Amino acid sequence: MATLPMIGPEATSAGDEREDTSDWRWQSRHAVRDLEGLERALRLTDAEREGVRRALAGGFPMSITPHYLGLMDPSDPRCPIRRQAVPTAEEATEVPGDLRDPLGEEAHEVAPELVQRYPDRVLLLATDRCAVYCRFCTRSRMVGDGGGARALERLEPAFRFIEAHPEIRDVIVSGGDPLVMASSRVEAILRRLASIAHVGTVRVATRAPVTLPQRIDAELCRALRAHPATWVMTHFNHPRELAPAAVDALACLADHGLPVMNQSVLLRGINDDADTLEALFRGLVRHRVRPYYLLQADPVRGTGHLRTPIETGIRVMERLQGRLSGIALPKLIVDTPGGRGKVPVGPDTIVRRRDGVTTLRTFRGEEVDYLDPPPARAALPGT
Ligand code: SF4
Numbered sequence: 196m197a198t199l200p201m202i203g204p205e206a207t208s209a210g211d212e213r214e215d216t217s218d219w220r221w222q223s224r225h226a227v228r229d230l231e232g233l234e235r236a237l238r239l240t241d242a243e244r245e246g247v248r249r250a251l252a253g254g255f256p257m258s259i260t261p262h263y264l265g266l267m268d269p270s271d272p273r274c275p276i277r278r279q280a281v282p283t284a285e286e287a288t289e290v291p292g293d294l295r296d297p298l299g300e301e302a303h304e305v306a307p308e309l310v311q312r313y314p315d316r317v318l319l320l321a322t323d324r325c326a327v328y329c330r331f332c333t334r335s336r337m338v339g340d341g342g343g344a345r346a347l348e349r350l351e352p353a354f355r356f357i358e359a360h361p362e363i364r365d366v367i368v369s370g371g372d373p374l375v376m377a378s379s380r381v382e383a384i385l386r387r388l389a390s391i392a393h394v395g396t397v398r399v400a401t402r403a404p405v406t407l408p409q410r411i412d413a414e415l416c417r418a419l420r421a422h423p424a425t426w427v428m429t430h431f432n433h434p435r436e437l438a439p440a441a442v443d444a445l446a447c448l449a450d451h452g453l454p455v456m457n458q459s460v461l462l463r464g465i466n467d468d469a470d471t472l473e474a475l476f477r478g479l480v481r482h483r484v485r486p487y488y489l490l491q492a493d494p495v496r497g498t499g500h501l502r503t504p505i506e507t508g509i510r511v512m513e514r515l516q517g518r519l520s521g522i523a524l525p526k527l528i529v530d531t532p533g534g535r536g537k538v539p540v541g542p543d544t545i546v547r548r549r550d551g552v553t554t555l556r557t558f559r560g561e562e563v564d565y566l567d568p569p570p571a572r573a574a575l576p577g578t
Contacts, residue, residue, distance in 0.1 A: 216261065217440075219409035223326060223375070226258045233259070237269045237277065246282030255497075256339040257282055260326050263406045266435055275433045275465040278501070280327050290499035292532070295336050297493040299534030308345055309353035312534050316365035319353055321345055321384060325372040326407035331460060331501045333493045334371075344376045347383055354387050361393045367400055367428075374403040374410055378418040385421035397422045402430045404444040411444035416451035427455045429484060433466050434474040442482055449483040456487040459525065461511070463503045469514035476515075476523040486525040491540075494532055505529065505540065513542040517558025 215221055227233050230247045239247075250257045259280045267281075268274035296302075298312070305311045310318040322344040323337055332338055357363050366388055373381060381399075388394050399419060403410045404427075419425045427448050431437065448455050457479050461467055466475065476486045489512070492502040508527045515524060528537045546554040551567040 217409050219407055219412075222260045222262055222407055222409055226260045226326065227264060228256070228258050233257075233281065236264050237267060237281070239281075240272045240283075242284040243272060243281050245284040246286055249284070249287060250282040254286070255282070255330075255332070255335040256328055258326065258328050258339070260407050262408065262438075262440060263327050266438055273464060275462075275471075276435055278465055279329055279331070279432065279462070282330060283500070285500040286330065286497040288499060289496055292494045293496045293499065294494055294532060295496050297333060297495050297532050298530055299532075300334070303534050306353045306356040308350055309356055311363075312536065314362050316367065317353075317357060317363055318367045318369055319350065319384075320370055321350065321368055321373045321380075322371040322376055324370065324375050326375055326403060326410075329402070331462060331492055331495065331498050333495055335495055335497075338371050344380055347380075347387070350384065350387075354391070357388070357394065358391050364393060364395045365398065366394055366396075367398045369400040372401050372403055373399055374401040374415065375407065378415045381415065382418035382421045385419065385425060389422040394422075396424045396426060398426045398428050400428045400430070404429045404441055404448070405431050405436045408438070408440040408444035411447050413447065413451070416447055416453060419448075419453055420451065425453060427453050428487070429455060429457045430459070431457050431475060431479060431484075432459050432462060434471065434478050437475075437478045437482065445482040445484055455484045457484050457525075458488040458490055459486065460490045460492050461503055461508050461527075462492060462501050463507075465501070467503045467507050467511065469511050469518070472511060473515060473518060476519055476525070480523045486523055488528045489525045491527070491529040493530055509540060509542055516542065 227236065229251065230244065233239060233247060247257060257280075263276065263280060267277040271277070300310045300318070303310050303312050305317070308320040310320070312318070323340050323342045324344065325338055328339055357366065368384060373384070385397060388397050419427065429445075431441075445455060459466065459472070459475065466472055472489070479486050489508065491505055491508055492498065494502065512527045526539050527541050529540055530537050544556050546556050546562055548554075553565045553567070554562050555565060556562055
């Protein structure tokens with residue numbers, strides 16, 4: 196990686212000697228949100244400059260923590276970390292199929308900040324803030340819109356809706372990134388959900404371990420335990436994101452007894468090859484994180500340059516099958532446009548089915564028959 200003067204984790208500005216770059220508040224305060232700051236850290240292309248200007252002029256905002264900036268190659272615009280967070284002129288281009296709200300979340304809003312797309316689970320949007328605004332974000336229509344963390348009173352109708360619907364067993368707390376909120380607020384939300392007996396699990400969806408890993412400390416982990424079954428859903432997309440501070444964050448979560456799962460988004464030129472994803476999934480498992488979903492990128496307006504054809508994901512999964520054990524191999528998922536639900540896709544492993552014989556193709560390409568058992572005989576009286 197080439198070296199330029201960086202606003203990175205090690206850098207401190209003159210006259211501010213007491214800076215603690217390992218403090219997440221410092222990281223948040225020093226996030227780069229303007230063109231001048233980014234120019235100091237990276238050798239920008241014209242397309243990036245134009246993208247930043249558009250973002251600052253009222254588009255999807257930009258924010259990049261010094262930690263995440265420090266993972267970027269300052270002189271290579273194809274850097275997989277840089278392409279996730281630095282706006283480019285291509286965001287102005289819409290392609291067929293692009294949608295402002297690809298998962299139809301607004302149409303599925305059942306109470307303020309509460310989305311229901313499946314009978315047994317709901318999505319609670321607790322804030323619009325994130326440490327880094329990912330350029331492929333499904334919620335680019337609303338994240339960073341200035342509302343900030345939602346007050347508990349504002350979320351109360353959502354809690355009441357959940358209370359009134361005992362079929363809801365699982366609440367996903369998302370945003371924005373809920374872990375950029377104060378620990379006390381995270382704890383209060385989880386406590387309120389814990390007071391609803393039929394909510395069996397809470398999933399906290401966060402990129403903080405990736406983009407602001409200093410945020411994951413013992414105090415926050417204790418707050419996350421306010422619901423007895425909190426799962427943490429992280430979002431690592433590239434093995435380079437498993438930096439030492441991120442590894443510490445994952446260890447802190449696991450050591451506090453929090454199950455951690457990872458969803459990755461398949462992104463063109465960033466992680467759309469088997470070698471990169473194999474390294475990522477092996478790295479996650481090594482740090483006690485289960486790779487859970489590999490998501491086909493949602494058709495968000497202005498992200499055509501970051502999306503892959505569905506066939507790419509299927510071919511990548513074909514190559515990973517057999518190379519990775521079951522605990523390291525996620526499901527490839529397409530979240531269907533319009534909010535119609537997730538559909539698993541993958542290599543076609545069933546060659547044919549006939550007369551109780553199914554012919555399967557193994558990861559080595561061999562064809563093997565599986566014979567169904569004979570039909571069960573009618574139960575005899577007394578058995
Ligand atoms: S952290 Fe999540 S919600 Fe925030 S911009 Fe990235 S993908 Fe979107």
